[in-house]
Amino acid sequence: xxxxxxxxxxxxxxxxxxxxxxxxxxxxxxxxxxxxxxxxxxxxxxxxxxxxxxxxxxxxxxxxxxxxxxxxxxxxxxxxxxxxxxxxxxxxxxxxxxxxxxxxxxxxxxxxxxxxxxxxxxxxxxxxxxxxxxxxxxxxxxxxxxxxxxxxxxxxxxxxxxxxxxxxxxxxxxxxxxxxxxxxxxxxxxxxxxxxxxxxxxxxxxxxxxxxxxxxxxxxxxxxxxxxxxxxxxxxxxxxxxxxxxxxxxxxxxxxxxxxxxxxxxxxxxxxxxxxxxxxxxxxxxxxxxxxxxxxxxxxxxxxxxxxxxxxxxxxxxxxxxxxxxxxxxxxxxxx
Amino acid sequence: xxxxxxxxxxxxxxxxxxxxxxxxxxxxxxxxxxxxxxxxxxxxxxxxxxxxxxxxxxxxxxxxxxxxxxxxxxxxxxxxxxxxxxxxxxxxxxxxxxxxxxxxxxxxxxxxxxxxxxxxxxxxxxxxxxxxxxxxxxxxxxxxxxxxxxxxxxxxxxxxxxxxxxxxxxxxxxxxxxxxxxxxxxxxxxxxxxxxxxxxxxxxxxxxxxxxxxxxxxxxxxxxxxxxxxxxxxxxxxxxxxxxxxxxxxxxxxxxxxxxxxxxxxxxxxxxxxxxxxxxxxxxxxxxxxxxxxxxxxxxxxxxxxxxxxxxxxxxxxxxxxxxxxxxxxxxxxxx
Numbered sequence: 012x013x014x015x016x017x018x019x020x021x022x023x024x025x026x027x028x029x030x031x032x033x034x035x036x037x038x039x040x041x042x043x044x045x046x047x048x049x050x051x052x053x054x055x056x057x058x059x060x061x062x063x064x065x066x067x068x069x070x071x072x073x074x075x076x077x078x079x080x081x082x083x084x085x086x087x088x089x090x091x092x093x094x095x096x097x098x099x100x101x102x103x104x105x106x107x108x109x110x111x112x113x114x115x116x117x118x119x120x121x122x123x124x125x126x127x128x129x130x131x132x133x134x135x136x137x138x139x140x141x142x143x144x145x146x147x148x149x150x151x152x153x154x155x156x157x158x159x160x161x162x163x164x165x166x167x168x169x170x171x172x173x174x175x176x177x178x179x180x181x182x183x184x185x186x187x188x189x190x191x192x193x194x195x196x197x198x199x200x201x202x203x204x205x206x207x208x209x210x211x212x213x214x215x216x217x218x219x220x221x222x223x224x225x226x227x228x229x230x231x232x233x234x235x236x237x238x239x240x241x242x243x244x245x246x247x248x249x250x251x252x253x254x255x256x257x258x259x260x261x262x263x264x265x266x267x268x269x270x271x272x273x274x275x276x277x278x279x280x281x282x283x284x285x286x287x288x289x290x291x292x293x294x295x296x297x298x299x300x301x302x303x304x305x306x307x308x309x310x311x312x313x314x315x316x317x318x319x320x321x322x323x324x325x326x327x328x329x330x331x332x333x334x335x336x337x338x339x340x341x342x343x344x345x346x347x
Numbered sequence: 348x349x350x351x352x353x354x355x356x357x358x359x360x361x362x363x364x365x366x367x368x369x370x371x372x373x374x375x376x377x378x379x380x381x382x383x384x385x386x387x388x389x390x391x392x393x394x395x396x397x398x399x400x401x402x403x404x405x406x407x408x409x410x411x412x413x414x415x416x417x418x419x420x421x422x423x424x425x426x427x428x429x430x431x432x433x434x435x436x437x438x439x440x441x442x443x444x445x446x447x448x449x450x451x452x453x454x455x456x457x458x459x460x461x462x463x464x465x466x467x468x469x470x471x472x473x474x475x476x477x478x479x480x481x482x483x484x485x486x487x488x489x490x491x492x493x494x495x496x497x498x499x500x501x502x503x504x505x506x507x508x509x510x511x512x513x514x515x516x517x518x519x520x521x522x523x524x525x526x527x528x529x530x531x532x533x534x535x536x537x538x539x540x541x542x543x544x545x546x547x548x549x550x551x552x553x554x555x556x557x558x559x560x561x562x563x564x565x566x567x568x569x570x571x572x573x574x575x576x577x578x579x580x581x582x583x584x585x586x587x588x589x590x591x592x593x594x595x596x597x598x599x600x601x602x603x604x605x606x607x608x609x610x611x612x613x614x615x616x617x618x619x620x621x622x623x624x625x626x627x628x629x630x631x632x633x634x635x636x637x638x639x640x641x642x643x644x645x646x647x648x649x650x651x652x653x654x655x656x657x658x659x660x661x662x663x664x665x666x667x668x669x670x671x672x673x674x675x676x677x678x679x680x681x682x683x
Contacts, residue, residue, distance in 0.1 A: 262673065266615035277609030279602035337598065 015111040016088075018129035021309040022297045025246050027178040027218065028311075029133035030089070031140045031235075032125040034163045034172035035147070038154040042164040043100070043117050051101045055116050061150035062105055065143060067112060069105040080329065083320025086208070089127060093209060094119055112139055114147075119164045120172070122147065133175055133235055141231075160227070170227030175235050177242050178207075182217035182295045183252035184245070190219075193245060201225035202241055216287030216314055217295075221245065253299055268296035272303050275343050280336040286317050286343065306346040313346055351447040352424075354465035357645040358633045361582050363514040363554065364647075365469035366425070367476045367571075368461040370499045370508035371483070372490040378500040379436070379453050387437045391452050397486035398441055401479060403448060409439040416665065419656025422544070425463060429545060430455055448475055450483075455500045456508070458483065469511055469571055477567075496563065506563030511571050513578050514543075518553035518631045519588035520581070526555075529581060537561035538577055552623030552630075552650055557581065589635055604632035608639050611679050616672040622653050622679065642682040649682055 021027065036042060037057070040050050055071075062069050074082060074095070086096045090113045091104055102117040115123040124147070126139035154162040161172040168174070184190040194204045201224045206214035221242055223234050256264050271292035275281075281289075294310040296303035306313055315321055317339045323330050326338050357363065372378060373393070376386050391407075398405050410418060410431070422432045426449045427440055438453040451459040460483070462475035490498040497508040504510070520526045530540045537560045542550035557578055559570050592600050607628035611617075617625075630646040632639035642649055651657055653675045659666050662674050 262616055262669070266617075266676075269613040269615055270610050273609030273611075273613030274606050275609075276613075277605040279605055280598055281602075333598070340602075 014109050015127055015129055016309070016312050016315065019309060021129050021311050022294060022305075024130050025180050025249055025298070026131040027180055028127050028129055029131060029136045030125065030127045030176045030178065030220075031133065031136040032123055032174050033140050033144050034120040034161065034168045034174075035122040035124065035144070035151075036154040036162060036164065037121050038152045040121065043119060043121060044164060046100070046117070048101055051117050054121050055101075055103055057151060058105070058114065058116050058122060058147065061147045062114065062143075064149065065146050067107040069107050069112075069114070071103055071105050073101075073103040075101070080320055080323045084318075084324040085320075087315055087318040087320045089125075091115055092118060092123070093212075112143060114143065120168070122151075131177075133177065133239060137175070137231065137235060167224065168226050171229070171231050171234060173226055173231050173234055174222050175238050176220050176222030177238070179219050179221060179242070179245065179249075180217055180291065180294060180298075181219050181245070181249050182291050183256065184249050185214070185217045185219075187252065189248060189252075193248070197221065197241060197245075198224075200237070200241055202238060213284075215284060216291040218287075218291070218314075253295075257299060264299070265296075265301055268292045268299075268301060268303060272296070276304075276347055278340045278343075280333070281340045281343070282332075282336050283317060283319065283339070286339055287314060290314050290317075304347065306343075308346060313343065317342060350445050351463055351465055352645070352648050352651065355645060357465050357647050358630060358641075360466050361516050361585055361634070362467040363516055364463050364465055365467060365472045366461065366463045366512045366514065366556075367469065367472040368459055368510050369476050369480050370456040370497065370504045370510075371458040371460065371480070371487075372498060372500065373457050374488045374490040376457065379455060379457060380500060382436070382453070384437055387453050390457050391437075391439055393487060394441070394450065394452050394458060394483065397483045398450065398479075400485065401482050403443040405441040405443050405448075405450070407439055407441050409437075411437070416656055416659045420654075420660040421656075423651055423654040423656045425461075427451055428454060428459070429548075448479060450479065456504070458487075467513075469513065469575060473511070473567065473571060503560065504562050507565070507567050507570060509562055509567050509570055510558050511574050512556050512558030513574070515555050515557060515578070515581065515585075516553055516627065516630060516634075517555050517581070517585050518627050519592065520585050521550070521553045521555075523588065525584060525588075529584070533557065533577060533581075534560075536573070536577055538574060549620075551620060552627040554623075554627070554650075589631075593635060600635070601632075601637055604628045604635075604637060604639060608632070612640075612683055614676045614679075616669070617676045617679070618672050619653060619655065619675070622675055623650060626650050626653075640683065642679075644682060649679065653678060 037054060040046060040054060059071055082096055085091045086093065090106055090110060095102060095115050095118045100117060104116060105114040111127055113125050124140045124143050126136040128136045156162055160170040163169050163172050181190065197204055203222055203224050205220045206212045207218040209220060223238050271289040275289045290310050290313060293303055316325060319335060322335060322338055330338055373390060376382060376390060395407055418432055421427045422429065426442055426446060431438060431451050431454045436453060440452060441450040447463055449461050460476045460479050462472045464472045492498055496506040499505050499508050533540055539558055539560050541556045542548045543554045545556065559574050607625040611625045626646050626649060629639050652661060655671060658671060658674055666674055
């Protein structure tokens with residue numbers, strides 16, 4: 012069965028994915044950070060029991076049962092958060108077959124429902140998470156306050172417990188000073204822009220996440236609508252820059268993009284950052300309608316698969332940096 | 348009929364070509380620099396008449412009868428010298444079918460016989476020039492002094508009037524500081540190292556010419572032998588550097604060479620210097636036995652054809668710089 016990121020149209024949109032997560036806690040337990048081991052296992056059991064009513068089939072992965080490489084791979088695929096990756100407490104996550112839904116148990120909150128859809132599909136993502144939330148709430152007693160809404164470990168999540176985000180490909184904006192200005196303006200609207208792997212990570216491949224920071228005092232629908240509106244303005248600017256480039260310096264653009272393709276398809280060693288940057292050029296080429304040869308997978312899937320965790324996982328063993336750079340170049344060539 | 352540079356083995360040797368020229372003057376006329384127009388035409392007529400006895404068929408090209416682009420193209424192919432290209436006096440040159448022999452009339456000297464052979468063939472080149480010299484001397488009265496030898500316009504050519512040179516591909520030596528040291532040492536032996544297009548030109552594509560400076564007091568055979576010996580020492584150092592690179596950093600070497608191939612085969616615009624440098628990498632790859640894809644022509648021929656003169660000549664019209672960079676990228680792609 013295809014994963015959500017196997018969508019073949021993914022190469023032709025500034026939107027890579029739409030994500031939504033809901034933070035929930037069980038009223039009868041203290042927050043994760045001060046939780047006893049026995050309580051953790053109770054929460055896991057209760058959640059596994061509750062999810063049985065879902066139409067989708069879920070697989071439970073105990074984080075201690077998988078290797079460091081597999082943990083990292085799941086983080087790179089956005090199945091689990093950085094917090095979840097680095098935490099030391101007992102924890103696990105549920106994931107459905109196409110990986111559009113994951114439920115982290117005992118992250119910063121007891122339960123974090125997350126849905127991802129390809130492209131510009133935040134309402135669909137909301138629907139997916141919301142359905143799971145409804146199913147779980149039938150069997151679990153959520154910590155909820157009539158005035159505040161859902162109670163969460165971190166006050167920034169109190170209220171809806173909702174974070175919506177878009178993963179966007181913004182190569183042209185990145186090259187200008189406009190992106191920095193936009194990030195500052197956006198923060199005034201209670202939204203934030205981050206790199207590919209979220210908070211504190213370096214942007215790679217010109218991929219940025221824009222998400223809401225405020226979860227309180229607004230309805231889920233309003234949060235999503237506001238985020239979508241602000242995102243549209245970013246998209247519009249990226250499109251404008253692309254159109255101008257096609258008008259004013261098409262040859263230079265083509266040259267850069269085709270050279271990037273040439274390096275990707277011929278190099279023998281390549282590090283993550285450079286590969287991401289060259290793949291970003293190729294993706295821009297597709298979006299701009301240039302006849303850059305296609306890869307077997309969409310560029311976003313390739314971008315995921317060249318990350319250290321997924322690369323080593325698919326290679327089947329631990330690799331040092333030089334071996335990884337070689338395996339990465341090799342993988343990219345095989346994608347042609 | 349194939350030209351001398353159509354040799355398909357040319358890609359696999361550090362030697363690109365072996366050249367030899369003989370400077371000759373006619374005793375009954377003053378040197379070129381102070382020559383009357385009527386005398387110029389007499390010398391041309393006498394030389395054309397004398398060359399009829401040669402077994403090879405020669406074509407005479409009056410420099411004023413061809414376009415600036417064609418003049419430049421002939422310079423890039425080493426059929427004529429920079430002096431000949433830039434001079435304003437009436438002048439012309441004879442050339443045989445495979446372009447291994449050219450005879451400039453009214454260059455710095457009345458007659459300059461030049462022969463080029465592919466690869467490591469300086470004795471063959473000497474034979475070619477020497478045969479022509481014999482044929483011409485039957486009908487022309489050379490300025491010759493029993494003590495000094497052949498008299499020439501510039502004192503540095505007096506004696507044998509001979510300059511032998513090797514065109515070498517030295518990418519590894521170029522990267523080290525060794526080349527500069529070598530150039531200094533070589534000058535002490537009465538030899539000189541220059542770039543692709545001779546005196547005062549910038550080295551391109553890691554191609555260097557090594558030639559004798561001294562023409563007096565030694566026999567032709569000794570001049571050639573000394574030059575060949577010194578050249579061997581340069582070649583040995585280049586080979587040693589290549590062997591070390593294959594031992595110590597093969598992957599990095601391969602990566603660089605294949606990336607260069609990737610850019611060459613995908614770029615949309617490229618200037619001469621960059622193209623020469625990338626083609627040099629690919630040529631190094633062939634010589635080192637790497638499986639870099641082959642071009643239709645040998646790299647040296649492609650290097651010639653991407654020079655401004657030959658590029659415009661083959662394109663059929665004058666091009667501005669951007670058009671040239673585009674035509675160059677286009678030509679390289681067609682060579683695959």
